[in-house]
Amino acid sequence: MAPLNEEQLIQIRDERREQILAAALSVFSRRGVAGTKMSMIVKEAGISHGLVYHYFKSKEELFVTLVKGAIEGAQEAMSFVTSLPGTAYDKIRKLVEEMMDEEGAPFFQLIYQARTSDGVPEEARILINQYTLDDYVSILRPLFEEGQRDGTIAPGDPGELIAGFLTVLTGVMMVGSVDERQFRIPDIEMLMRMISK
Amino acid sequence: MAPLNEEQLIQIRDERREQILAAALSVFSRRGVAGTKMSMIVKEAGISHGLVYHYFKSKEELFVTLVKGAIEGAQEAMSFVTSLPGTAYDKIRKLVEEMMDEEGAPFFQLIYQARTSDGVPEEARILINQYTLDDYVSILRPLFEEGQRDGTIAPGDPGELIAGFLTVLTGVMMVGSVDERQFRIPDIEMLMRMISK
Amino acid sequence: MAPLNEEQLIQIRDERREQILAAALSVFSRRGVAGTKMSMIVKEAGISHGLVYHYFKSKEELFVTLVKGAIEGAQEAMSFVTSLPGTAYDKIRKLVEEMMDEEGAPFFQLIYQARTSDGVPEEARILINQYTLDDYVSILRPLFEEGQRDGTIAPGDPGELIAGFLTVLTGVMMVGSVDERQFRIPDIEMLMRMISK
Amino acid sequence: MAPLNEEQLIQIRDERREQILAAALSVFSRRGVAGTKMSMIVKEAGISHGLVYHYFKSKEELFVTLVKGAIEGAQEAMSFVTSLPGTAYDKIRKLVEEMMDEEGAPFFQLIYQARTSDGVPEEARILINQYTLDDYVSILRPLFEEGQRDGTIAPGDPGELIAGFLTVLTGVMMVGSVDERQFRIPDIEMLMRMISK
DNA sequence: CATGAATGAGGATTCATTCAT
DNA sequence: AATGAATGAATCCTCATTCAT
Numbered sequence: 001m002a003p004l005n006e007e008q009l010i011q012i013r014d015e016r017r018e019q020i021l022a023a024a025l026s027v028f029s030r031r032g033v034a035g036t037k038m039s040m041i042v043k044e045a046g047i048s049h050g051l052v053y054h055y056f057k058s059k060e061e062l063f064v065t066l067v068k069g070a071i072e073g074a075q076e077a078m079s080f081v082t083s084l085p086g087t088a089y090d091k092i093r094k095l096v097e098e099m100m101d102e103e104g105a106p107f108f109q110l111i112y113q114a115r116t117s118d119g120v121p122e123e124a125r126i127l128i129n130q131y132t133l134d135d136y137v138s139i140l141r142p143l144f145e146e147g148q149r150d151g152t153i154a155p156g157d158p159g160e161l162i163a164g165f166l167t168v169l170t171g172v173m174m175v176g177s178v179d180e181r182q183f184r185i186p187d188i189e190m191l192m193r194m195i196s197k
Numbered sequence: 198m199a200p201l202n203e204e205q206l207i208q209i210r211d212e213r214r215e216q217i218l219a220a221a222l223s224v225f226s227r228r229g230v231a232g233t234k235m236s237m238i239v240k241e242a243g244i245s246h247g248l249v250y251h252y253f254k255s256k257e258e259l260f261v262t263l264v265k266g267a268i269e270g271a272q273e274a275m276s277f278v279t280s281l282p283g284t285a286y287d288k289i290r291k292l293v294e295e296m297m298d299e300e301g302a303p304f305f306q307l308i309y310q311a312r313t314s315d316g317v318p319e320e321a322r323i324l325i326n327q328y329t330l331d332d333y334v335s336i337l338r339p340l341f342e343e344g345q346r347d348g349t350i351a352p353g354d355p356g357e358l359i360a361g362f363l364t365v366l367t368g369v370m371m372v373g374s375v376d377e378r379q380f381r382i383p384d385i386e387m388l389m390r391m392i393s394k
Numbered sequence: 395m396a397p398l399n400e401e402q403l404i405q406i407r408d409e410r411r412e413q414i415l416a417a418a419l420s421v422f423s424r425r426g427v428a429g430t431k432m433s434m435i436v437k438e439a440g441i442s443h444g445l446v447y448h449y450f451k452s453k454e455e456l457f458v459t460l461v462k463g464a465i466e467g468a469q470e471a472m473s474f475v476t477s478l479p480g481t482a483y484d485k486i487r488k489l490v491e492e493m494m495d496e497e498g499a500p501f502f503q504l505i506y507q508a509r510t511s512d513g514v515p516e517e518a519r520i521l522i523n524q525y526t527l528d529d530y531v532s533i534l535r536p537l538f539e540e541g542q543r544d545g546t547i548a549p550g551d552p553g554e555l556i557a558g559f560l561t562v563l564t565g566v567m568m569v570g571s572v573d574e575r576q577f578r579i580p581d582i583e584m585l586m587r588m589i590s591k
Numbered sequence: 592m593a594p595l596n597e598e599q600l601i602q603i604r605d606e607r608r609e610q611i612l613a614a615a616l617s618v619f620s621r622r623g624v625a626g627t628k629m630s631m632i633v634k635e636a637g638i639s640h641g642l643v644y645h646y647f648k649s650k651e652e653l654f655v656t657l658v659k660g661a662i663e664g665a666q667e668a669m670s671f672v673t674s675l676p677g678t679a680y681d682k683i684r685k686l687v688e689e690m691m692d693e694e695g696a697p698f699f700q701l702i703y704q705a706r707t708s709d710g711v712p713e714e715a716r717i718l719i720n721q722y723t724l725d726d727y728v729s730i731l732r733p734l735f736e737e738g739q740r741d742g743t744i745a746p747g748d749p750g751e752l753i754a755g756f757l758t759v760l761t762g763v764m765m766v767g768s769v770d771e772r773q774f775r776i777p778d779i780e781m782l783m784r785m786i787s788k
Numbered sequence: 789c790a791t792g793a794a795t796g797a798g799g800a801t802t803c804a805t806t807c808a809t
Numbered sequence: 810a811a812t813g814a815a816t817g818a819a820t821c822c823t824c825a826t827t828c829a830t
Contacts, residue, residue, distance in 0.1 A: 032229055032232060034231045034232035035229055035232065037823090037824065037825085038825060038826085039824075047791090048790060048791045049792065050791055050826090050827080051791075053825095054789070054790080058825080059826090112371075112372060115379055128379075129378070132379060133378060133379055133380060154390065160381070160383075160384070161387070163380075163381035163383075164383025164384065164387050165383070165387075166380075167372055167373055167380040167383060168368065168369055168388075170380065171365065171367070171368025171369045171370075171371055171372040171373065172365055172368045174309070174368055174371055174372055175368040175371055176364055181326070182312055182325075182329060183330060183360075183364040183367065183368075184360035184364050185364060186357075186361025186365060187357075187361065190351075190392075191365075193351070193390055193392075193393070194383070194387055194388065194390050194391045195390075196390070205809090206813075206814085213814080234799060234800085235800060236799075236800095244815080245815060247801090247815070247817065248814075250800090250802075250803095251814070255800080256800070256801095410810085425625070426623055426625070426626060427626070428623065428625045428626035429624070431802090431804085432803070432804060433803075433804095441811080442811060442813060443804090443805085443813065443814095444805095444807080444812055445810075445812075446805095452804080453804065509773055522773075523773075527773055527775065554777075554778070555781070557774075557777075558775055558776070558777025558778065558781050559781075561774040562762065562777060564762070564766050564774065565762025565765055565766040565767065565774075566759055566762045567762070568703070568765055569703060569761050569762040569765055575724060576706055577757075577761065577762075578755055578758050580751075580759060581755065584755050584785055584786075585759075585785065587745070587786075588781055588784050589781075590784070595793090595830055600791090600792075600793085603792095603793070604793085607794095628819090630820085638794080638795090639794060641795055641823080642794055643822095644821095644823075644824095645792095645793070649822080650821070
């Protein structure tokens with residue numbers, strides 16, 4: 001899944017800005033808002049404390065900026081996949097592949113952090129709650145219904161199916177990126193079986 | 198000549214200890230170590246700051262105590278399930294049910310926090326790394342192999358199957374307990390499909 | 395040097411009270427007021443926290459009580475020695491012996507602590523400043539003047555001689571009770587040479 | 592591209608460090624580790640709380656740093672004095688003068704505090720115990736033996752003589768710097784008499 | 789634009805003291 | 810009289826943020 005789209009790249013054209021955001025994403029996604037110290041971001045980015053504040057008003061703003069990008073990226077990925085050629089099953093499989101790739105993980109973690117963390121104030125929370133699970137369900141529903149009609153997707157309420165499936169994917173990404181010895185990301189076939197007939 | 202007899206004191210201590218641990222579990226599991234302030238635990242438990250330190254040396258010790266309990270609980274649940282009567286499939290289904298119940302969630306979150314958080318020092322990390330995924334795989338392997346022989350469990354390397362399945366379950370519990378509007382825990386049938394033939 | 399005189403013993407007739415005072419003296423003299431925790435006294439005395447407060451209003455009162463006893467004891471010891479038979483030199487030597495014995499040390503330390511410590515409020519400070527060095531000098535002056543006349547005590551202002559000598563004795567007691575490997579209390583002959591002709 | 596060049600930064604850091612150490616020495620030596628609150632050091636140094644921790648990891652490290660300096664200083668002073676020209680007696684007298692000067696007192700007090708205080712952890716205690724009285728005795732022994740041979744120093748075991756003498760000097764410095772009205776540092780002649788023939 | 793010394797509000801922890809039993 | 814659980818003010822320390830250079 002593409003982490004940031006074209007427009008965002010334009011918006012974040014400044015090299016320094018990107019550098020800081022990349023460092024911040026890396027740390028926030030691993031440790032959450034409260035667990036992240038500015039000094040960690042500063043160190044990861046290889047710059048001075050002061051410079052961060054030239055580009056971002058606060059730790060919060062840094063986090064909110066990242067969350068915005070993650071949400072938009074996720075939406076785009078889903079919309080993009082529905083517009084691909086092929087069977088419904090193949091499209092869904094493609095989406096799962098995109099979500100599971102390395103670049104996708106930090107964004108899932110970020111959104112999870114945003115939902116649980118404490119330091120996350122209004123703005124990020126509002127942003128996140130704007131895009132509830134139902135929005136994603138709406139985007140994917142036609143695809144799943146098509147799959148149910150052609151007999152490749154399991155029967156039942158497609159809303160529940162999608163919601164449960166996205167929850168599983170998010171959970172796996174959250175947990176799977178920690179440590180090989182502790183968790184193992186299942187292969188795509190196994191995941192697809194969950195929604196297959 | 199204690200004004201309260203030994204028994205009463207022990208009872209008071211045990212009760213307080215449990216009360217504090219329950220409050221701490223609730224907060225830690227939601228916010229992680231760094232995100233948890235002692236004041237939150239204190240408020241949740243309805244006691245004074247000082248009293249926590251009467252029973253636990255530090256925030257860390259509190260966390261480690263909880264992690265120990267969670268690990269022991271998980272091991273017990275798995276061992277218990279394998280000893281139940283019934284088919285392999287039924288036993289696994291029973292295990293999933295147990296893991297997915299409301300009381301289970303905080304423990305999964307706790308262990309996730311323990312693996313990611315920062316304030317978690319040696320002791321908790323060692324404890325956790327002692328019980329790697331492989332240990333759990335070992336306990337459940339006979340069950341899965343039996344299921345593969347009787348044709349109820351999907352074929353393939355049972356180790357991979359179990360590891361992936363446990364990862365999914367953990368991820369779902371992590372993420373699923375946040376907010377109904379954001380995530381939805383899939384029903385057991387859907388989860389079981391992942392490992393079913 | 396007798397640590398507490400008859401009257402004081404009557405006053406502190408209660409066994410518990412004595413027990414607490416003894417424990418407190420031992421700890422205060424070693425660690426000072428700020429360095430002493432009630433829990434240390436409680437442990438040393440082998441009683442409960444609450445009980446200390448049956449006998450003493452506060453840590454402060456405990457300290458002040460001890461300081462009072464120490465001051466009175468020191469004064470008495472000096473007066474007592476001047477009234478003994480023998481030459482001036484012998485009397486002074488006797489005083490030094492008394493001061494240097496094991497029981498004397500805690501009181502010197504206590505008075506030093508009282509002069510330097512911070513937690514010592516008005517009452518103790520007033521008590522201590524009531525009995526300044528000059529008072530002790532007054533008591534001992536006749537003895538030293540006699541010694542100068544009979545040629546056993548070094549010449550010079552007897553006030554300075556006494557003040558310096560008492561300061562040395564106090565310092566030695568302070569420092570000498572710490573650790574054999576670190577400090578060594580000099581023998582009496584060596585100390586006496588300081589004021590001998 | 593640092594706005595302040597390397598040299599300036601180093602200079603600022605060194606100055607601040609010294610400023611904090613000076614303030615800390617002043618407070619620690621008077622009140623001991625437990626009796627010293629960071630706010631006192633902060634006030635004495637005229638800086639903010641946070642800045643102390645920019646330069647020293649903890650109150651302990653601050654204390655340990657000072658103790659190290661004190662020990663090194665004492666050793667140097669002794670070694671230096673033995674290398675001076677003049678008679679043994681003169682050299683010893685010179686050493687006493689050096690030890691007794693105003694700047695010396697805090698160091699003696701510091702070392703005393705380090706030996707008695709409680710908050711003093713391993714590192715300081717080890718440092719101090721590395722340099723026992725015996726080490727100082729070794730350095731000064733040739734000087735005292737020379738003095739005994741030329742008839743200016745009192746006879747007897749030079750080890751005992753030195754150990755007792757250093758103990759007295761330390762005690763005097765400890766006690767003597769408190770309050771003129773309470774203690775009086777004896778003049779050098781008086782102190783020297785203790786070891787003179 | 790860039791640095792890092794400096795600040796201080798906030799959080800963890802200690803410990804004198806109280807109080808129900 | 811005696812206990813020890815319980816309290817909370819005071820202390821140490823951290824870390825987001827500012828600012829002189």
